Amino acid sequence: MTTAKSQSVKPSWFTRFWAIVRYELLWNIRKKLFIGVFIIAFIFASLNFVLPAFYNVHENPYFTMTFSAGTLTFVLFAIVTSMNSISGEYEKGTIVPLLTKPVSRTMVFLGKLFAIFIVIVLTYLTLYLYSVVGGIIVYGPQSNLQLVPLNFIGDIIATFIWVAIVLAAGSISKNSLLTFLLAFGLYVALAIGGGLVGVLSDNPAVLNYVPGSGASGTLNVSGGENITITENVTINTLTGVSTGTDSIGMNLAKLALYPNSDVSFYYINRLQLNPTEPPRLLYTEALSLITLRSIGIAFVYITVFLFIAWFAFKRSQILE
16 A cells, blocks of 8 residues: 555656756757857857957957847757757647646646757857957957846847747747748848838838847947948947947846946938938937837737647647
8 A cells, every 4th residue: 555655646846847957958969060160150159259360459448248149049049959859849749748647738838938948048158158268369458248137038038029929930830841941031131121110211220129230329328349341331339329229238238237228219311312312310319218118029029939838739639
């Protein structure tokens, strides 16, 4: 009796949850595609150190404070960590033995989501440590290193928008290839569409409400480091501001430095063969509003698409 009773004891909620997390972590770590994207991300980060040498840029104290993994990295890491998480289980038939364990579908979904979070956090932590060390070596002493964690947090939030989109696509389609095509196709469409709106339209504010870089403006402060790229092109490492979800981290850091600053948005007619018309001021917004709005929009996207993914996974039929 005692033996039978001990065998019937159900593992604790945490034990079952962590078993799913470990299962998903091992699956992600073993993916060759993930390792490939990890290497590509480091190559992209390294270009930030190599390219300035071609333009004789040797000092930039704001590099680490304005570093971001970038939109393409957000999308790629979301795809490689999430694409097979649900759809792959259906394709390989492993979803059946997984759900025969003493776990609910909600627990499976949350365990997979938490494992994805761990993988992305550890990957970005490595990438950011590399960028800080490399930035100091290549660009010299860095200012405001205490603000780098804000960029890190912003990149995690921006990536999870795409994680939620990928999980939703995978839960509905149950097909990894279709999931990839839907997610990457959406990224390409938003990148092209956003680029055209940003260049041609005098109403770029619509870009604030879709995942991506958003509208481009100028921070009305004195600061940053002017870097000459070519004879006629000079950029400032600090005063450029993008309003989209991809720039949450950088805007948080800039907001910490300039809490009462404003951002001005201009229209430049690029269709003229010989541009003579000066930039036209469209509107001005507080940096605090831009930052809080992008965070709010990001969490709306994350919440909506994760709910869709969870609901589709919970309601899906499994054919043995």
